Amino acid sequence: MITAIFLFSISFFQAGAQNCDDCTPDTLKLVRGLTQQGILCPSQIPKASPRALRCRGNIRSYSRPVNFFIPTQLRLSQPISLVYYFHGFLFSAGESAFTGKNGDFGKYLADAGVNAILVAPESLGKNTTYNTELNTPEKAQRFFNFTDAILTTAGLPVASQSTLRLLSGHSGAYVILSRLGAWAASAAVPTLNSLKGIALLDSVYGFREGLVQVIQALCRDSRPYYLLAFNPADGSTSKRNANLQLYRRLTSPPLCPQARIRLVQDRSSGHYDFPRNYLTHFLREALL
Numbered sequence: 001m002i003t004a005i006f007l008f009s010i011s012f013f014q015a016g017a018q019n020c021d022d023c024t025p026d027t028l029k030l031v032r033g034l035t036q037q038g039i040l041c042p043s044q045i046p047k048a049s050p051r052a053l054r055c056r057g058n059i060r061s062y063s064r065p066v067n068f069f070i071p072t073q074l075r076l077s078q079p080i081s082l083v084y085y086f087h088g089f090l091f092s093a094g095e096s097a098f099t100g101k102n103g104d105f106g107k108y109l110a111d112a113g114v115n116a117i118l119v120a121p122e123s124l125g126k127n128t129t130y131n132t133e134l135n136t137p138e139k140a141q142r143f144f145n146f147t148d149a150i151l152t153t154a155g156l157p158v159a160s161q162s163t164l165r166l167l168s169g170h171s172g173a174y175v176i177l178s179r180l181g182a183w184a185a186s187a188a189v190p191t192l193n194s195l196k197g198i199a200l201l202d203s204v205y206g207f208r209e210g211l212v213q214v215i216q217a218l219c220r221d222s223r224p225y226y227l228l229a230f231n232p233a234d235g236s237t238s239k240r241n242a243n244l245q246l247y248r249r250l251t252s253p254p255l256c257p258q259a260r261i262r263l264v265q266d267r268s269s270g271h272y273d274f275p276r277n278y279l280t281h282f283l284r285e286a287l288l
Helices: 025-035 105-112 128-133 137-154 171-185 190-194 210-218 237-251 271-287
Strands: 053-059 062-070 081-086 116-121 165-170 195-201 225-230 260-265
Touching: 025 053, 025 062, 025 137, 053 105, 053 137, 062 105, 062 128, 062 137, 081 171, 081 271, 105 116, 105 271, 116 137, 128 171, 137 171, 137 190, 165 171, 165 190, 165 271, 171 190, 171 195, 171 210, 190 195, 195 210, 195 271, 210 237, 225 237, 225 271, 237 260, 260 271
Parallel strands: 081 116, 081 165, 165 195, 195 225, 225 260
Antiparallel strands: 053 062, 062 116
Protein backbone atom coordinates (compact mmCIF):
# COMPACT_ATOMS: atom_id res chain seq x y z
CA MET A 1 0.00 0.00 0.00
CA ILE A 2 1.25 3.47 -0.81
CA THR A 3 1.33 5.73 2.19
CA ALA A 4 1.85 9.44 2.64
CA ILE A 5 4.62 11.27 4.45
CA PHE A 6 3.63 14.50 6.19
CA LEU A 7 6.15 17.07 7.32
CA PHE A 8 4.28 19.83 9.14
CA SER A 9 1.08 21.06 10.68
CA ILE A 10 -0.72 24.39 10.51
CA SER A 11 -2.81 25.91 13.25
CA PHE A 12 -6.03 26.57 11.32
CA PHE A 13 -6.36 22.93 10.25
CA GLN A 14 -6.92 19.93 12.49
CA ALA A 15 -7.00 16.21 11.90
CA GLY A 16 -9.88 14.36 13.52
CA ALA A 17 -13.65 14.18 13.41
CA GLN A 18 -15.31 16.76 11.17
CA ASN A 19 -18.51 18.67 11.92
CA CYS A 20 -20.24 19.79 8.74
CA ASP A 21 -24.03 19.99 8.78
CA ASP A 22 -24.23 20.60 5.03
CA CYS A 23 -21.82 17.86 3.97
CA THR A 24 -22.99 14.65 2.36
CA PRO A 25 -22.01 11.40 4.09
CA ASP A 26 -19.66 10.81 1.14
CA THR A 27 -17.86 14.10 1.78
CA LEU A 28 -17.44 13.25 5.46
CA LYS A 29 -16.22 9.75 4.58
CA LEU A 30 -13.56 11.13 2.24
CA VAL A 31 -12.42 13.82 4.67
CA ARG A 32 -12.14 11.28 7.49
CA GLY A 33 -10.14 9.04 5.18
CA LEU A 34 -7.76 11.88 4.37
CA THR A 35 -7.24 12.83 8.00
CA GLN A 36 -6.53 9.21 8.90
CA GLN A 37 -3.58 9.41 6.50
CA GLY A 38 -2.28 12.61 8.06
CA ILE A 39 -3.81 15.12 5.66
CA LEU A 40 -4.99 18.12 7.65
CA CYS A 41 -8.61 19.17 7.13
CA PRO A 42 -10.96 21.67 8.80
CA SER A 43 -12.49 20.34 12.02
CA GLN A 44 -15.47 22.71 11.98
CA ILE A 45 -17.38 23.79 8.87
CA PRO A 46 -19.84 26.70 9.16
CA LYS A 47 -23.42 25.81 8.29
CA ALA A 48 -24.34 26.71 4.71
CA SER A 49 -20.70 27.45 3.89
CA PRO A 50 -20.41 28.33 0.17
CA ARG A 51 -17.01 26.67 -0.10
CA ALA A 52 -15.50 23.30 -0.72
CA LEU A 53 -13.35 21.94 2.12
CA ARG A 54 -9.64 22.61 1.84
CA CYS A 55 -7.40 19.80 3.08
CA ARG A 56 -3.61 20.12 2.94
CA GLY A 57 -0.65 17.84 3.44
CA ASN A 58 2.53 16.38 1.99
CA ILE A 59 2.73 13.26 -0.16
CA ARG A 60 5.59 10.99 -1.09
CA SER A 61 7.79 12.07 -4.02
CA TYR A 62 6.81 15.76 -3.68
CA SER A 63 8.39 18.08 -1.13
CA ARG A 64 5.79 20.87 -0.97
CA PRO A 65 2.22 20.69 0.41
CA VAL A 66 -0.61 19.53 -1.83
CA ASN A 67 -4.11 20.99 -1.44
CA PHE A 68 -7.21 18.83 -1.86
CA PHE A 69 -10.47 20.78 -2.26
CA ILE A 70 -13.48 18.54 -1.51
CA PRO A 71 -17.03 19.68 -2.40
CA THR A 72 -19.51 19.49 0.46
CA GLN A 73 -22.02 17.79 -1.86
CA LEU A 74 -19.71 15.03 -3.10
CA ARG A 75 -21.49 11.93 -4.48
CA LEU A 76 -19.31 8.83 -4.63
CA SER A 77 -21.99 6.93 -6.56
CA GLN A 78 -21.65 9.35 -9.49
CA PRO A 79 -18.62 9.89 -11.79
CA ILE A 80 -15.97 12.02 -10.08
CA SER A 81 -13.38 14.04 -11.98
CA LEU A 82 -9.95 15.12 -10.77
CA VAL A 83 -8.90 18.69 -11.58
CA TYR A 84 -5.23 19.68 -11.20
CA TYR A 85 -4.36 23.34 -10.68
CA PHE A 86 -0.82 24.76 -10.89
CA HIS A 87 -0.29 28.27 -9.56
CA GLY A 88 1.98 31.04 -10.82
CA PHE A 89 5.15 32.53 -9.38
CA LEU A 90 5.43 33.47 -5.70
CA PHE A 91 7.69 36.39 -4.91
CA SER A 92 8.01 36.21 -1.11
CA ALA A 93 8.41 33.43 1.44
CA GLY A 94 5.09 34.18 3.12
CA GLU A 95 3.04 34.47 -0.07
CA SER A 96 0.34 31.92 -0.86
CA ALA A 97 -1.70 31.25 -4.00
CA PHE A 98 -4.57 29.88 -1.87
CA THR A 99 -5.54 32.76 0.40
CA GLY A 100 -7.51 35.98 -0.10
CA LYS A 101 -10.20 36.72 -2.66
CA ASN A 102 -7.95 35.65 -5.55
CA GLY A 103 -7.04 32.38 -3.85
CA ASP A 104 -10.46 31.18 -2.69
CA PHE A 105 -10.41 27.92 -4.62
CA GLY A 106 -12.94 26.32 -2.31
CA LYS A 107 -15.48 28.90 -3.51
CA TYR A 108 -14.50 28.52 -7.18
CA LEU A 109 -15.09 24.77 -6.95
CA ALA A 110 -18.34 25.13 -5.00
CA ASP A 111 -19.69 27.72 -7.46
CA ALA A 112 -19.05 25.34 -10.36
CA GLY A 113 -21.39 22.74 -8.86
CA VAL A 114 -19.40 19.82 -10.28
CA ASN A 115 -18.70 16.43 -8.74
CA ALA A 116 -14.93 16.89 -8.76
CA ILE A 117 -11.88 17.08 -6.51
CA LEU A 118 -9.45 19.94 -7.07
CA VAL A 119 -5.82 18.94 -6.47
CA ALA A 120 -3.37 21.84 -6.24
CA PRO A 121 0.31 21.21 -5.51
CA GLU A 122 2.27 24.16 -4.14
CA SER A 123 5.58 25.35 -5.57
CA LEU A 124 8.29 27.69 -4.35
CA GLY A 125 9.39 30.91 -6.05
CA LYS A 126 9.29 30.92 -9.83
CA ASN A 127 7.66 27.48 -9.92
CA THR A 128 10.95 26.00 -8.74
CA THR A 129 9.33 22.89 -7.26
CA TYR A 130 7.35 22.16 -10.42
CA ASN A 131 10.51 22.58 -12.49
CA THR A 132 12.64 20.23 -10.38
CA GLU A 133 10.19 17.64 -9.04
CA LEU A 134 7.78 17.33 -11.97
CA ASN A 135 10.37 17.67 -14.74
CA THR A 136 10.26 14.15 -16.18
CA PRO A 137 7.38 11.86 -17.18
CA GLU A 138 8.44 9.40 -14.48
CA LYS A 139 8.30 12.03 -11.73
CA ALA A 140 4.95 13.32 -12.96
CA GLN A 141 3.50 9.81 -13.05
CA ARG A 142 4.73 9.16 -9.50
CA PHE A 143 3.02 12.35 -8.36
CA PHE A 144 -0.28 11.27 -9.92
CA ASN A 145 0.12 7.76 -8.53
CA PHE A 146 0.60 9.01 -4.97
CA THR A 147 -2.29 11.48 -5.11
CA ASP A 148 -4.51 8.73 -6.55
CA ALA A 149 -3.39 6.35 -3.81
CA ILE A 150 -4.22 8.82 -1.04
CA LEU A 151 -7.69 9.48 -2.46
CA THR A 152 -8.34 5.78 -3.08
CA THR A 153 -7.31 4.87 0.46
CA ALA A 154 -9.61 7.64 1.72
CA GLY A 155 -12.57 6.06 -0.10
CA LEU A 156 -12.65 7.74 -3.52
CA PRO A 157 -13.01 5.21 -6.35
CA VAL A 158 -10.19 6.47 -8.59
CA ALA A 159 -9.57 4.46 -11.76
CA SER A 160 -6.04 5.24 -12.93
CA GLN A 161 -6.82 5.58 -16.65
CA SER A 162 -10.58 6.11 -16.81
CA THR A 163 -11.27 8.82 -14.21
CA LEU A 164 -11.62 12.09 -16.12
CA ARG A 165 -8.73 14.51 -15.52
CA LEU A 166 -8.45 18.23 -16.19
CA LEU A 167 -5.36 20.45 -16.16
CA SER A 168 -5.41 24.14 -15.29
CA GLY A 169 -2.95 26.83 -14.33
CA HIS A 170 -2.23 30.52 -13.97
CA SER A 171 0.61 32.75 -15.12
CA GLY A 172 3.99 30.98 -15.19
CA ALA A 173 2.36 27.56 -14.77
CA TYR A 174 2.17 27.32 -18.57
CA VAL A 175 5.67 25.79 -18.43
CA ILE A 176 4.60 22.76 -16.38
CA LEU A 177 1.33 22.52 -18.33
CA SER A 178 3.28 22.43 -21.58
CA ARG A 179 5.41 19.56 -20.31
CA LEU A 180 2.38 17.65 -19.07
CA GLY A 181 0.60 18.33 -22.36
CA ALA A 182 3.44 16.89 -24.43
CA TRP A 183 3.68 13.83 -22.20
CA ALA A 184 -0.09 13.33 -22.34
CA ALA A 185 0.01 13.45 -26.14
CA SER A 186 2.73 10.78 -26.30
CA ALA A 187 1.10 8.65 -23.54
CA ALA A 188 4.31 9.02 -21.49
CA VAL A 189 2.15 9.75 -18.41
CA PRO A 190 -0.64 7.14 -18.51
CA THR A 191 -2.76 8.95 -15.90
CA LEU A 192 -3.40 11.69 -18.48
CA ASN A 193 -4.83 9.26 -21.04
CA SER A 194 -8.31 10.33 -19.89
CA LEU A 195 -7.67 14.09 -20.19
CA LYS A 196 -10.91 16.05 -20.60
CA GLY A 197 -9.85 19.70 -20.56
CA ILE A 198 -7.14 22.30 -20.06
CA ALA A 199 -7.31 25.95 -18.98
CA LEU A 200 -4.53 28.52 -19.30
CA LEU A 201 -5.40 31.58 -17.22
CA ASP A 202 -3.52 34.78 -18.14
CA SER A 203 -0.62 32.56 -19.00
CA VAL A 204 1.55 31.54 -22.01
CA TYR A 205 4.25 34.21 -21.88
CA GLY A 206 6.15 32.31 -24.55
CA PHE A 207 4.95 29.84 -27.16
CA ARG A 208 5.37 26.18 -26.18
CA GLU A 209 4.81 23.31 -28.59
CA GLY A 210 3.49 21.09 -25.79
CA LEU A 211 0.43 23.34 -25.53
CA VAL A 212 -0.40 22.40 -29.12
CA GLN A 213 0.51 18.74 -28.71
CA VAL A 214 -1.88 18.36 -25.76
CA ILE A 215 -4.79 18.54 -28.21
CA GLN A 216 -3.85 15.01 -29.31
CA ALA A 217 -4.56 13.78 -25.78
CA LEU A 218 -7.73 15.84 -25.48
CA CYS A 219 -8.99 14.47 -28.78
CA ARG A 220 -9.33 11.02 -27.21
CA ASP A 221 -12.39 12.49 -25.46
CA SER A 222 -15.68 12.95 -27.32
CA ARG A 223 -16.13 16.61 -26.30
CA PRO A 224 -12.98 18.13 -24.77
CA TYR A 225 -12.64 21.76 -23.71
CA TYR A 226 -9.62 24.05 -24.14
CA LEU A 227 -9.72 27.52 -22.57
CA LEU A 228 -7.28 30.34 -23.29
CA ALA A 229 -8.15 33.42 -21.22
CA PHE A 230 -5.79 36.40 -21.00
CA ASN A 231 -5.55 40.18 -20.85
CA PRO A 232 -4.18 41.46 -24.19
CA ALA A 233 -3.83 45.05 -22.96
CA ASP A 234 -1.55 44.76 -19.92
CA GLY A 235 1.65 45.56 -21.79
CA SER A 236 2.92 42.00 -22.25
CA THR A 237 3.35 41.72 -26.01
CA SER A 238 4.98 38.31 -25.72
CA LYS A 239 1.97 36.90 -23.84
CA ARG A 240 -0.49 38.36 -26.34
CA ASN A 241 1.43 37.04 -29.34
CA ALA A 242 1.97 33.60 -27.81
CA ASN A 243 -1.72 33.15 -26.94
CA LEU A 244 -2.86 34.21 -30.40
CA GLN A 245 -0.26 31.98 -32.07
CA LEU A 246 -1.38 29.06 -29.93
CA TYR A 247 -5.02 29.63 -30.78
CA ARG A 248 -4.24 29.79 -34.52
CA ARG A 249 -2.22 26.57 -34.32
CA LEU A 250 -5.11 24.81 -32.60
CA THR A 251 -7.86 26.04 -34.90
CA SER A 252 -6.49 26.85 -38.39
CA PRO A 253 -7.05 24.15 -39.50
CA PRO A 254 -8.80 22.51 -36.51
CA LEU A 255 -6.51 19.91 -34.95
CA CYS A 256 -9.40 18.24 -33.15
CA PRO A 257 -12.82 18.78 -34.79
CA GLN A 258 -14.83 17.80 -31.70
CA ALA A 259 -12.84 20.05 -29.32
CA ARG A 260 -14.40 23.20 -27.93
CA ILE A 261 -11.56 25.71 -28.03
CA ARG A 262 -12.36 29.11 -26.55
CA LEU A 263 -10.20 32.24 -26.70
CA VAL A 264 -11.11 35.00 -24.23
CA GLN A 265 -9.38 38.37 -24.47
CA ASP A 266 -10.38 40.11 -21.24
CA ARG A 267 -9.09 43.66 -20.93
CA SER A 268 -10.83 44.34 -17.60
CA SER A 269 -9.44 41.54 -15.40
CA GLY A 270 -6.16 42.06 -13.60
CA HIS A 271 -3.52 39.35 -13.73
CA TYR A 272 -4.41 37.85 -10.33
CA ASP A 273 -8.15 37.98 -11.07
CA PHE A 274 -8.10 35.28 -13.74
CA PRO A 275 -8.41 32.16 -11.54
CA ARG A 276 -11.30 33.81 -9.68
CA ASN A 277 -13.00 34.95 -12.88
CA TYR A 278 -12.50 31.88 -15.08
CA LEU A 279 -11.81 28.66 -13.16
CA THR A 280 -15.49 28.18 -12.24
CA HIS A 281 -16.48 28.77 -15.86
CA PHE A 282 -13.89 26.25 -17.05
CA LEU A 283 -15.14 23.55 -14.70
CA ARG A 284 -18.77 24.08 -15.69
CA GLU A 285 -18.06 24.08 -19.42
CA ALA A 286 -15.79 21.04 -19.27
CA LEU A 287 -17.83 18.87 -16.91
CA LEU A 288 -21.53 19.84 -17.04
